[in-house]
Amino acid sequence: MPSFSHFFNILTETKGVFLKAMLLTLELTAVSIILGIVIGLIFALLKNSKIKVLELISDAYVYLVRGTPLIVQIFILYFGISGIFLLPDFWAASIALALHNGAYISEILRGAIQAVDKGQLEAGRSLGMTKALTLRRIILPQAFRRALPPLGNQFIISLKDSSLAAFISMNELFNVATTLGSNNFDEMTYLLIVAVYYLLLVALLTFIVNRIELKLAVSDR
Amino acid sequence: MLWNKKILLFFSLIGLCFLSACAEKEKLADGSELINKNQFVFAASGEFKPFSYINDDLTMSGFDIEVGEAIAKEMGLKPVQKRIKFKGIVEGVKTGRADAAVASHTINPQRSKHVAFTTPYYYSGPQIFTRPDSKIKTVKDLKGKEVAVAKGSTYADTASQYTNKIKTYDSDITALQALSGGRHDAVITDFVTGKSAAQEGFEIKAQQLISRSEQAIVLPKDNPKLLKRVNQSLEKLREDGTLTRISMKYFGEDITSKPE
Numbered sequence: 202m203p204s205f206s207h208f209f210n211i212l213t214e215t216k217g218v219f220l221k222a223m224l225l226t227l228e229l230t231a232v233s234i235i236l237g238i239v240i241g242l243i244f245a246l247l248k249n250s251k252i253k254v255l256e257l258i259s260d261a262y263v264y265l266v267r268g269t270p271l272i273v274q275i276f277i278l279y280f281g282i283s284g285i286f287l288l289p290d291f292w293a294a295s296i297a298l299a300l301h302n303g304a305y306i307s308e309i310l311r312g313a314i315q316a317v318d319k320g321q322l323e324a325g326r327s328l329g330m331t332k333a334l335t336l337r338r339i340i341l342p343q344a345f346r347r348a349l350p351p352l353g354n355q356f357i358i359s360l361k362d363s364s365l366a367a368f369i370s371m372n373e374l375f376n377v378a379t380t381l382g383s384n385n386f387d388e389m390t391y392l393l394i395v396a397v398y399y400l401l402l403v404a405l406l407t408f409i410v411n412r413i414e415l416k417l418a419v420s421d422r
Numbered sequence: 423m424l425w426n427k428k429i430l431l432f433f434s435l436i437g438l439c440f441l442s443a444c445a446e447k448e449k450l451a452d453g454s455e456l457i458n459k460n461q462f463v464f465a466a467s468g469e470f471k472p473f474s475y476i477n478d479d480l481t482m483s484g485f486d487i488e489v490g491e492a493i494a495k496e497m498g499l500k501p502v503q504k505r506i507k508f509k510g511i512v513e514g515v516k517t518g519r520a521d522a523a524v525a526s527h528t529i530n531p532q533r534s535k536h537v538a539f540t541t542p543y544y545y546s547g548p549q550i551f552t553r554p555d556s557k558i559k560t561v562k563d564l565k566g567k568e569v570a571v572a573k574g575s576t577y578a579d580t581a582s583q584y585t586n587k588i589k590t591y592d593s594d595i596t597a598l599q600a601l602s603g604g605r606h607d608a609v610i611t612d613f614v615t616g617k618s619a620a621q622e623g624f625e626i627k628a629q630q631l632i633s634r635s636e637q638a639i640v641l642p643k644d645n646p647k648l649l650k651r652v653n654q655s656l657e658k659l660r661e662d663g664t665l666t667r668i669s670m671k672y673f674g675e676d677i678t679s680k681p682e
Contacts, residue, residue, distance in 0.1 A: 283603035290605075370570065370589035370600070380590050383509035383574035386516065386536045 212394050222377040223398055229295050229363040234356055236299030241306025248311050266304035272365050274301060279369045294366035302359050313348035314340060346417045353410035357403055374398055454647035456521050462494035462501050465520035467508040469593030472618045472672050473526045485672045489543055490524035492664050496655035507592055509574030512537055515640050523640040528576040538643045540653050542636035544677045548577050549613035550629040558608050560630045567607035570597040577610040580632060598624050
């Protein structure tokens, strides 16, 4: 086991390389979360549409994406379709991550939308609002608040899933850790260091989600 | 009170099980140490065809594997293959996960600080590979270009002398596959590996042979008697033509003798 001072030395020495990699990890996560929410919302609404065909499309998408490992999806987008079309590595990873997140987020949002009291929809309709308007102005904001804790969970999972981009040679945190670890014959130290970076990022993400929850809870008072 | 004692006993038993996993190696009569008394556990990556590759039944085959098995036989031990990702092999041998590694390791000073090398068992060299339509011919053309290599290989060091756009994969074959599929500008890997991949249909072309290298078997530094035994076995296999035979089988030429 490496000593504490050895760990600290390497931590400070490699600061530059890891910070650059951390930026890439954050970029991958951010894109996959934003796209994931859009995709998730679309498929959640499809599922709630009461139109059988649209519901089936949503079911098929969720089943396919949840039913295959993320690494398989990343490899398909990176290696698999390179015969037809060459996706740059960043987009292969972030689109795979976004599609993957989207499936889980669509289930989270679907549940949250259904949990909003039926009375809200009825009240909106009786005021003369169309279903779409009620959805947009009344239901979704409430649903979103309910969805925050499980969404926050999904964001954290998404952050850690970004480590799979290492397998398509992207220089994010995990790749840098294993490359430096094998170059210096010291895997353990570098794995511990990268664990610290991930912990910091997750702490940051949790803090942000908590602040959003607090802000949205103002209406409870 | 009795409950607390039982819980303590239970957890210490579990703890003991973990400790026994880091068991001591067995010491033999001649002072050499092995993980198991009558086995020669050697590591390879299985991701470096034709030196090591995985069969459909998940065992490994290849030049490195046959050399490892021949050495075990010569020492009167049962050969046991251990598959470890290439980037973790040197550390794996150092920490006792295998007795030795027959995995095409190039002898270099950096590795020699951590592990011991036998005498070379084959001679080869890194070569540049590109797609057929590439303008890259020599190392000078690599400047500013993106080169893919395997993690933990000497090729990564080689590449960094000519460019700083380096992408790493776990295996050379994956790097060549990506190159063939249209990504990156070049791959640096062993000239035999690239030749073999091209023969299997990868869309790659060989360019400059950068340098010559010597590949040897890796052993832990704290086991000099085993190193001596393996070197003696290697010498026997050279003398009786076994190494040459294995080389001819895989390459149609003898790469186990020092080139003139």
